[in-house]
Amino acid sequence: MIKESLIVSMQNIKKSFGGVHALTDGKLELREGEVLGLIGENGAGKSTLMKILSGVFGADSGVIEVGQSVVDYKDPSMALEDGICMIYQELNLVQKLSIADNIFIGREAQKGVVLDRKKDIENSKQILEQLDLDINPNTIVEKLPVAKQQMIEIAKGISYNSKVLIMDEPTAALAVSEIEELFRIIRKLKEQGISIIYISHRLEELFTITDRITVMRDGAYIKTFETCNCHMDELIHSMVGREVSWEKKEKSNVAVDAETVLEVEDMESPDIHGASFKLRRGEIIGFGGLMGAGRTELARLIFGADWRRKGKVYVKGKEVTIRTPNDAVMNGIGYISEDRKDFGLSLDLSIADNIALPNWELFTKGGVVNHKHQYEKTAEIAELVSVKMPSVKQLVRNLSGGNQQKVVIAKWLLKNCDILIFDEPTRGIDVGAKSEIYDLMRELIKIGKSIIMISSEMPELLGMSDRIIVMREGYITGELGIEDTTQEKIMELAVKNVKAGSN
Structure with a gap:
């Protein structure tokens, strides 16, 4: 590949959060005027890499080039100034405002000290026409279906004179006919020289809309395929081909x-x-x-x-x-939530109180709590699941993640689920x-x-x-x-x- 044809190059990108390695070797190369698919399992590092490119996070190390310049974005506004805009799966529109108001929110045109709403409406109309969208800029956003709201998000991105649009799961909430409309707009943007990074779990879409596909796994770059020369099974193997850390269960x-x-x-x-x-x-x-x-x-x-x-x-x-x-x-039936800190535990209570939460009837008589019995019984069940602790009076907040998970399990075992x-x-x-x-x-x-x-x-x-x-x-x-x-x-x-x- 000729380097001059690249609009974005990300090499050796690393990022950790509290000791957890989200990216160990992130890499991405985006050509001018192409649609690049970005795929990987949950936790592969796709979103983290894109949030670094769009200025949400800073990289711990690595080199990012946009055009011919090395960049280090401190916030999303710096990325937007360079023409890089990320469109998230969760739409970021103010439902009660008009299309024009949403496109230029915070950047309204002014005539002296007065907002020039007429100019914002005219500019919005031009952007919508650029996308072949026949919608009145005065329309209130909440009156639009989800698919049209997504088009407004794209129009908003275009209003920054974006050279790169990052689309995160753009078809997640769309029907088949709406997906076709989105693809039409993506092709239109491509004709205009805009580059698109397309994140999706729907692999079949990638063969329809992308030029190349980059695969990530476990926080690292794996491979980039030319879409016309790869097959579904190759993509799947690249996504899941890591070494398994223990023996597969045979039967x-x-x-x-x-x-x-x-x-x-x-x-x-x-x-x-x-x-x-x-x-x-x-x-x-x-x-x-x-x-x-x-x-x-x-x-x-x-x-x-x-x-x-x-x-x-x-x-x-x-x-x-x-x-x-x-x-x-x-x-x-007991439920150990994926979000144990918000839905499984009360962090500022003790181990004993957390285990007792669904079990107070075991320790209460006549409205009075028998704390001695509570401490004995919760200590017994905590030891059964091997919670590492000085005593059950320790605050759950001060336990490791693994021991917090054991406390959640312990409360359901005491309930005999x-x-x-x-x-x-x-x-x-x-x-x-x-x-x-x-x-x-x-x-x-x-x-x-x-x-x-x-x-x-x-x-x-x-x-x-x-x-x-x-x-x-x-x-x-x-x-x-x-x-x-x-x-x-x-x-x-x-x-x-x-x-x-x-x-």
């Missing part, structure tokens, strides 16, 4: 005729479409899928944390009514603590508990699960027995087309 030890302890039938919500599955005693079912697949949303429906449109839940063969998390707990939902059980936990969590999960299975495990880590799914259910966009796209499962098969189901409107 399930759960008998086919083992008791069904949980059955979910035709679960429906705005985010979930006809989800059904069964969980057997002593089994770990892994739930795989890419970001936005609906795994956490399904777990929250089962646990009664979110409203469901329809669907039935059976516990040990009996249909149960679960409208709230308390209903779920009363039916023996037989069905445990582990949502990203080892997120933010160091390698040693991960091993302890895995050992604990295996011990729980041995004593007859059953586990639903949601994980974005392929080795974790392969090493822990008896079966793996894969989701995409709220649909279950397939189920795999662990004996013949590979990372590639999981990824194929994770990017599988789902038929619009099917259940």
Whole structure:
């Protein structure tokens, strides 16, 4: 490649957050007037790399060149001045304002000391015409469908005279016809010499709209493909081809005729479409899928944390009514959230108080708490799950991530929940603590508990699960027995087309 044809070059980019390496070797080369796909599993480092390019984060080290200049953006405004604009998946529009107001918010034209609204409307009209969008600039944004609102975000980006547009999952909320309209606009921008970085988990889209595709994995650059010369299986292998840190589970030890302890039938919500599955005693079912697949949303429906449109839940063969998390707990279901600090723990309370939160009836009589009994019982359960602590009176805030996770598990064990939902059980936990969590999960299975495990880590799914259910966009796209499962098969189901409107 001739270097002069590059508009952006990022080399050897490193970035850490609190000791966690988000990027170890980020690299990206963007040509003038091309659409470059950027892909990778959850946690691959795509968003971090783009936030560095757009000035949200600073790199710890590495070299970034825009045009022929080395840059070090301190904030997004500096990147915008150089013509680099990031359009996020979550739209950043003021719903009650007009299109023109949104495009030029904070940068309104002035005539003397007075805002020149007429000029903003005229400039907005020119930008919309540049994109072949026949929309009145005076239209209030909240009256537009999501697809049109996304076009306004693009128009807003163009208003900065952008040379580079970064689009993060731009089709996540769009219907097929709306995606075609977006692609039309992307091609129009390309004709005008604008370069686009297109982040997407929908691999089939990349073959339609991109010129090249860059793959990242585990915070590092892997490879860039010419789109016309690569195949889906090559992309999938590049995304998941890391070394597995432990032996893949070769077979399930759960008998086919083992008791069904949980059955979910035709679960429906705005985010979930006809989800059904069964969980057997002593089994770990892994739930795989890419970001936005609906795994956490399904777990929250089962646990009664979110409203469901329809669907039935059976516990040990009996249909149960679960409208709230308390209903779920009363039916023996515990939920270890992926966000343990916000939804699993009270950081400023002690270990004893956190474990006791769903269990106060064990320690209270006549409205009086028996603290001696509380400390004895919570210490016993904390030791059972190997919480490293001086005493149960220690604040949870002062524990490591792994020990905090053990405290969450301990409170559900004390509640004697037989069905445990582990949502990203080892997120933010160091390698040693991960091993302890895995050992604990295996011990729980041995004593007859059953586990639903949601994980974005392929080795974790392969090493822990008896079966793996894969989701995409709220649909279950397939189920795999662990004996013949590979990372590639999981990824194929994770990017599988789902038929619009099917259940």
